[in-house]
Amino acid sequence: MSPAPIRVSNLSFAWPDGTPVLDDLSFTLGAARTGLVAPNGAGKSTLLRLLAGELSPSAGRIELHGRVAYLPQKLVLAPHARVADALGVAAKLCALDAVLAGDAEPEALDLVDGDWDLHERVAAMLGRLGLDGLSLERPLATLSGGEAMSMALAARLLERPDVLLLDEPSNHLDQAARHRLRDVLSSWPGCVLVASHDRELLEGVDQIAELRADHLQLHGGGWGFYRDAVESGQEVAEQRVRQLRSEVRRQQYARQDARERAERRSGRAERRVGDAGLPRLIAGRRAGAAQVSAGKADDVHADRLAQARAQLRDAVQAVDASGPINLPAPATRVPDERVLFHGEGLRVQRDGRALFGTQGATLTIRGPERIALLGANGVGKTTLLRLIAGDVLPESGSVRRGPGRIAWLSQRLELPEPGRSVARHFAEAAPGLPEAERARLLAGLGFRGDRANLPLDALSGGERLRAVFLCMLHAEPAPQLLLLDEPTNNLDLDTVAHLEQALSGYQGAMLVASHDRAFLEAIGVTRRWMLAEGVLSELH
Numbered sequence: 001m002s003p004a005p006i007r008v009s010n011l012s013f014a015w016p017d018g019t020p021v022l023d024d025l026s027f028t029l030g031a032a033r034t035g036l037v038a039p040n041g042a043g044k045s046t047l048l049r050l051l052a053g054e055l056s057p058s059a060g061r062i063e064l065h066g067r068v069a070y071l072p073q074k075l076v077l078a079p080h081a082r083v084a085d086a087l088g089v090a091a092k093l094c095a096l097d098a099v100l101a102g103d104a105e106p107e108a109l110d111l112v113d114g115d116w117d118l119h120e121r122v123a124a125m126l127g128r129l130g131l132d133g134l135s136l137e138r139p140l141a142t143l144s145g146g147e148a149m150s151m152a153l154a155a156r157l158l159e160r161p162d163v164l165l166l167d168e169p170s171n172h173l174d175q176a177a178r179h180r181l182r183d184v185l186s187s188w189p190g191c192v193l194v195a196s197h198d199r200e201l202l203e204g205v206d207q208i209a210e211l212r213a214d215h216l217q218l219h220g221g222g223w224g225f226y227r228d229a230v231e232s233g234q235e236v237a238e239q240r241v242r243q244l245r246s247e248v249r250r251q252q253y254a255r256q257d258a259r260e261r262a263e264r265r266s267g268r269a270e271r272r273v274g275d276a277g278l279p280r281l282i283a284g285r286r287a288g289a290a291q292v293s294a295g296k297a298d299d300v301h302a303d304r305l306a307q308a309r310a311q312l313r314d315a316v317q318a319v320d321a322s323g324p325i326n327l328p329a330p331a332t333r334v335p336d337e338r339v340l341f342h343g344e345g346l347r348v349q350r351d352g353r354a355l356f357g358t359q360g361a362t363l364t365i366r367g368p369e370r371i372a373l374l375g376a377n378g379v380g381k382t383t384l385l386r387l388i389a390g391d392v393l394p395e396s397g398s399v400r401r402g403p404g405r406i407a408w409l410s411q412r413l414e415l416p417e418p419g420r421s422v423a424r425h426f427a428e429a430a431p432g433l434p435e436a437e438r439a440r441l442l443a444g445l446g447f448r449g450d451r452a453n454l455p456l457d458a459l460s461g462g463e464r465l466r467a468v469f470l471c472m473l474h475a476e477p478a479p480q481l482l483l484l485d486e487p488t489n490n491l492d493l494d495t496v497a498h499l500e501q502a503l504s505g506y507q508g509a510m511l512v513a514s515h516d517r518a519f520l521e522a523i524g525v526t527r528r529w530m531l532a533e534g535v536l537s538e539l540h
Contacts, residue, residue: 002065003063003065004028004030005031005065005066005163005190005191006027006028006029006051006065006163006191006193007028007062007063007064008025008026008051008060008061008062009060009063010059010060011026011059011060011061012024012057012058012059012060013043013050013055013057014058021043021046022050023214024059024060024214025047025213025216026060027209027216029191029193029209030191031189031190032192032207033185033186033192033204033205033206034191034192034193034194034206034207034209034218035194035195035196035201035202035205035207035208035209035223035226036048036193036194036196036209036211037195037197037202037209037210037211037226037492037493038211038212038492039492039495042211042212042213042492043211043213044167044211045072045073045167045195047211048072048195049070049072050062051064051068051070051163052165054070064163065163066162066163066191067159067160067161067163068162068163068164068165069159069161069163069164070156070165070167071153071156071166071167071169072167073167073168073195075152077143077152078140080140080141081139082136083134083135083136083137083138083143083151084136085140086140086152086155087122087151087154087155088155089122089136089158091111092113092115092118093119095108095109095111095112096112096115096118096119121158122136122154122158125157125158126151126154128180128183128184129153129177129180129184130150130176130177131151131154134147134151144172144377144378146173146174146177147377148172149169149172149173149177150173150180153166153169153184157184161190162190163190163191163193164188164190164191164192164193165193165194166192166193166195167194168195169181169194169196170196170197170198170515171489173515174375174377174515175374175515175517176376177377178198178200178201178515181201182200182201185201185204193209197488197491197493197496198516199223199493199516199518200517200518203222203223205222205223206222207220207221208222208223208225208226210226247311248309251304254304255302255304332479332480332507332508333368333507333508334367334368334507334508335367337366337367338366338367338480339365339366339400339402340365340404340406340509341363341364341365341388341401342364342365342399343362343363343387343388343398343399343400344360344397344398345359345360345361345396345397345398346361346362346384346387346394346399347360347394347396347397348380348383348387348392348394348395350380350383355379355380355383356380356531356534356535356536357534358534360396360397361384361397361531361536363536365388365481365511367509368508368509369510369526370524370525370527371509371510371512371525371528372512372514372520372525372527372528373385373511373512373513373531374528374530374531374539375513375531379531379533379534380534381513381531382410384536385408385483385511385513388481388483388511389406389408389483390406391408402481404479404480404481404508405477405478405480406479406480406483407472407473407475407479407481407482408472408483408485409468409469409482409483409487410485417456418455418457419455419456419457420455420456421453421454421456422447422451422452422455422456422467423438423442423447423452425456425471426441426467426470426471426474429471429475429476430471430474430475430476431476432476433474439452441474445467445470446463447463447466447467456468465495465499466495466498469499469502473506479508480508480509481510482503482506482508482510482511482512483510483511484510484511486515487514488514488516496516496519499519500519500522500523503523504524512525
C-alpha cells in the first residue's frame with residue numbers, strides 16, 4: 001500500500017515576531033482533489049508555503065511523497081525572460097532540437113532524458129489552457145495577468161507532479177480560462193490541494209478542508225455539501241447558546257433559592273436554640289456550623305453558575321466567529337428612469353489600439369439597475385469603469401453624468417492614504433455621522449477598540465474590503481451608482497457572502513465587472529453587457 005501523498009504531524013508555525021499562525025496541526029491527504037478554505041489571514045497561503053518547502057515549521061513534521069509542484073498566489077516573473085524559460089523547458093527543448101539535428105553529445109542526451117515528445121506536450125498543455133499559438137520566445141512582460149497565471153499553471157502541470165499545490169489559481173482569469181482550469185483539474189490523477197474562493201472551482205473538488213489554527217477538518221463533497229454542513233453546524237451552535245442561556249438562568253434561580261432556604265433554616269434554628277435554653281457557647285457553635293453548611297452550599301451553586309456562564313461564553317464566541325458581519329448599506333433610493341450616466345461614441349486608445357472599436361462605446365445607466373460587465377481579460381473593462389467614474393477622459397465622444405455621486409471600488413481597494421487608521425478614514429468620509437454611530441458601524445465590521453486604529457495597509461484582504469466599502473458607501477452624499485471591479489478577488493468566501501448581503505440591500509445602481517458567476521447571481525443582476533473585440537453589446 002503506497003503512503004499518503006501528504007502527511008502532517010503536530011505542525012506549528014509562528015512568524016519571527018512571535019505571531020502564531022498554526023498550532024499542533026495534524027492531517028493526512030490522499031490522491032484526491034481537496035479545496036482548502038478559511039477566512040483571510042487564517043494561514044492558507046502559509047500552509048501551502050510550508051508544504052512546498054518555502055517556509056520551515058517551528059515544530060512538527062511534514063511528509064510529502066512524490067514530485068511536488070507549487071503555484072503561488074502572487075507570481076514573480078522575470079520581465080526579460082521568455083515563455084520557454086518560465087515553463088522550465090528552455091534548456092531541454094534546446095537539447096532535444098540539437099539531438100534531433102544529429103548532435104549525439106552525452107550531455108544533450110542526458111538532458112533530454114527520453115522526453116522525445118516534449119514539443120507536443122508543451123503545445124498540448126498550452127492549448128488546453130487557452131494559450132494556443134503562444135510563442136515560446138515571447139517575453140513574459142507582454143503577457144496579461146490571466147495569460148501569466150495560465151502559463152504558470154502550465155509550467156507546473158508539465159512537471160507531472162504527484163502533489164499539486166495551488167494558491168488562488170482563479171485570480172486574474174476570465175470566465176473561459178476558469179472553465180479550462182476546472183476542466184484540467186477534474187481529470188488530474190494525483191493529489192491536488194487548492195486554496196480558492198472560486199465557488200465553481202470548489203464545487204468540483206472531492207472534498208473541502210476547513211483550516212483552523214489547530215486543526216484541519218475534512219468535509220466530503222464539494223462546496224454545496226460543505227455549506228450545508230456549516231449551516232447545520234451553525235443551527236446546532238445557536239440552539240446550544242439558547243439552551244445554555246436557559247441553564248444560566250436556572251442556576252441563578254437555584255442559587256437564590258438555596259440562599260433563601262438557608263436563611264429561613266438559620267432563623268428557625270436560632271429560635272429553637274433560644275427556646276431550648278442552651279448555653280451561649282453551644283448555641284454559637286450550632287449557629288456557626290449552620291453558616292458553614294450554608295456557605296458550602298452557596299459555593300457549590302456558585303461553581304455551577306460559573307461553569308454554565310463559561311460554557312455560554314464559549315458557545316457565543318463560536319457563533320459570533322461564524323456569524324455574519326454587518327456591511328450596512330446607506331438608504332439610497334434612485335427613481336427608475338433617472339439617468340445616472342450616458343456615454344455616446346466613447347473611444348480610448350491603449351497601446352496603440354482602440355479599446356472600444358472605431359465606433360466607440362455607447363451606454364446608458366438608469367435608476368436602480370444592476371448591470372454585469374463581462375468580457376475576457378484585457379478587453380478594457382477596467383478602463384470603461386474608470387471612464388464612467390471620471391478617472392479617465394475619453395479621446396472622443398460625449399459624457400453626461402446625473403446629479404448623484406458615483407462611487408468607484410477598484411481591484412486594489414484603495415483609499416487616499418493607506419497609512420491612516422480605519423477610524424480616521426471613516427471620520428473623514430462621513431463627517432456628518434455622530435461619533436457614536438461611526439463607532440457602532442465600525443464595531444459591526446469587527447473594528448473594535450484598537451483594531452479601529454490600525455492603518456489600512458496593515459489589514460487583511462477581507463478587513464480592507466470592509467473598511468473601504470464602509471467609507472465608500474457612507475461618504476457624503478450617499479452614492480447613487482456603484483462601480484465595482486472584480487470585487488471578490490482575494491476575498492475569503494465568508495467575506496464574499498457578507499459583500500453579497502450588503503449589495504443585496506443597496507437600492508442604488510451598480511455596474512460590476514466580475515468573472516464570478518455565483519456572485520453575480522447572488523446580487524441579482526438585471527442586465528448583462530459583453531465587451532468583446534471592441535464592441536459593447538447587451539446579452540439577452
